[in-house]
Structure formats: structure tokens, C-alpha cells
Amino acid sequence: MGVVALVPAAGRGERLGYGVPKALVPVDGVPLLVRAVRGLFEAGCVRHVVVAAPPSDVDTVRTVTAPLAHAGGAVHVLAGGAERSDSVRLALEHALREFPDTDVVLVHDAARAFTPPHVVKAVVDAVRAGHPAVIPVLPVTDTVKQVDADGVVVATPDRSALRVVQTPQGFDARTLLRAHEAGLHATDDAGLVERLGVPVTTVPGHPDAMKITTPFDLAVAEALLVGGQA
Ligand SMILES: Nc1ccn([C@@H]2O[C@H](COP(=O)(O)OP(=O)(O)OP(=O)(O)O)[C@@H](O)[C@H]2O)c(=O)n1
Numbered sequence: 001m002g003v004v005a006l007v008p009a010a011g012r013g014e015r016l017g018y019g020v021p022k023a024l025v026p027v028d029g030v031p032l033l034v035r036a037v038r039g040l041f042e043a044g045c046v047r048h049v050v051v052a053a054p055p056s057d058v059d060t061v062r063t064v065t066a067p068l069a070h071a072g073g074a075v076h077v078l079a080g081g082a083e084r085s086d087s088v089r090l091a092l093e094h095a096l097r098e099f100p101d102t103d104v105v106l107v108h109d110a111a112r113a114f115t116p117p118h119v120v121k122a123v124v125d126a127v128r129a130g131h132p133a134v135i136p137v138l139p140v141t142d143t144v145k146q147v148d149a150d151g152v153v154v155a156t157p158d159r160s161a162l163r164v165v166q167t168p169q170g171f172d173a174r175t176l177l178r179a180h181e182a183g184l185h186a187t188d189d190a191g192l193v194e195r196l197g198v199p200v201t202t203v204p205g206h207p208d209a210m211k212i213t214t215p216f217d218l219a220v221a222e223a224l225l226v227g228g229q230a
Pocket residue numbers: 007008009010011012013014015016022023052080081082083084085087088109110111112211212213
């Protein structure tokens with residue numbers, strides 16, 4: 001029995017526009033991916049990590065992540081796929097083949113490099129408590145509008161019932177495999193599980209678990225977050 005974290009890190013980081021794949025972008029000299037993997041191990045409950053790397057950078061990713069493995073744990077690196085969900089599926093298949101005693105799987109964006117370890121632990125604890133799918137969330141602070149193709153507002157959903165979704169998302173391993181094998185599309189793994197009719201439970205997320213997507217996000221991380229984690 002053990003927890004394996006899958007880290008989709010194969011994106012190009014086009015919205016960031018840094019010139020190297022986003023996972024390798026340094027913040028205070030430390031690549032985002034290294035920070036993300038460190039945070040997973042620091043939670044104290046993750047045994048192995050499987051990273052889906054940009055296909056052109058598998059060797060570099062192996063080099064930067066190799067020193068992160070702790071006693072009894074491993075960091076495996078493989079080439080990711082065309083879409084995030086392809087990268088997750090490839091990493092999941094690898095994990096279940098290489099670590100067959102895995103019972104809990106986390107999926108964690110390399111781009112959420114500053115996620116506090118206590119959020120990782122809260123997700124794992126909730127899966128271990130019997131919830132087959134668990135996601136960290138934050139309340140929505142802006143009013144949200146639904147618009148049509150012309151940008152005209154068609155609805156204003158009640159924001160008290162809305163949540164912003166972060167990672168790591170945690171799953172019973174067989175449930176996540178079933179969700180990926182169903183061949184559906186969703187922007188996160190919990191979205192695939194929902195379509196199976198499996199309940200998805202929420203735990204509190206954290207503002208530091210922001211997804212670094214744009215140059216603004218990177219500037220925020222550099223200005224606010226480095227001190228606590230460098
Ligand atoms: N084919 C892909 C695309 C994305 N990801 C990963 O999924 C996470 C969330 O994706 P996002 O933040 O959108 O990253 P990018 O795809 O790199 O961003 P962009 O769309 O700006 O290129 C990131 O850690 C990214 O590396 C992945 O593993 N494989």
C-alpha cells in the first residue's frame with residue numbers, strides 16, 4: 001500500500017512565454033518542477049513520484065529531479081503526451097505497472113510549485129478516510145458570469161456554490177484508472193471521475209497553491225512566495 005504522486009509537467013508554458021518549458025522555469029534559481037516535487041515529499045506521506053516531462057527534455061528533467069528522491073522513494077520520469085490528460089494517463093499507467101501496491105494516487109501540476117505540504121497531506125488523509133476522489137478548493141471571490149459566443153451575458157451563477165479548483169487531486173488508484181480508461185475529456189482529473197458518477201469531496205486549498213500560468217503569476221511567486229520555500 002502506498003501513495004504515488006503523478007506530476008504532469010509536459011506543458012510548453014506558452015502563456016508564460018519564458019522560452020523554456022514551464023516546469024524548468026527557475027524561481028530564485030530553483031525550477032518550478034523541483035519545488036513541486038519537494039513539496040510533495042515534504043508532506044511526509046508520498047512514497048514515489050512519476051513525472052511526465054516535455055518529450056524534448058526528459059534527460060534534463062531526470063537530472064534535476066534525481067536528487068529529490070528520499071529513502072525508500074523514487075522519482076521516475078517519462079515523456080508526457082499532447083494534452084495534460086494524456087500526460088496524466090501515461091504517468092498513471094507507468095505508476096501502476098512499476099509500483100503495483102499503490103492504493104492512493106495524487107495528480108499534481110508542476111505549475112502549482114508553491115503548494116503547502118499540509119494541503120497534500122489533507123488530500124491524502126481524506127482519501128484514506130474513504131473518499132474515492134478529493135480535491136482542494138477555494139471560494140470564488142469575484143462575481144462570475146456565463147456568456148455566449150458573442151460575449152453577451154446569459155447567466156450569473158450563485159457564487160456561493162462555486163469553487164476554484166487546485167491540485168493535488170487525490171484518488172483511489174482503481175477509480176482514477178477507470179476514469180482515464182473511459183476515454184472522456186475534462187480539464188481536470190476530478191472531472192473525469194465525476195462522469196463515472198463517483199462523488200468528489202473537497203478540502204480547503206491554499207492561495208499559495210496558485211497555478212503559475214502567466215508572467216504576472218510568476219512575478220507574484222517571485223515577490224511573495226520564495227522566502228518561505230527557497
Ligand atoms: N501536454 C501537457 C500539457 C500540460 N501539462 C502539465 O499540466 C499542468 C497544467 O497545465 P498548464 O498550467 O496549462 O501548463 P502549460 O500547458 O505548460 O501552459 P500553456 O497552456 O500556457 O502552454 C502543467 O504542470 C503542465 O506542465 C502536461 O503535463 N502535458
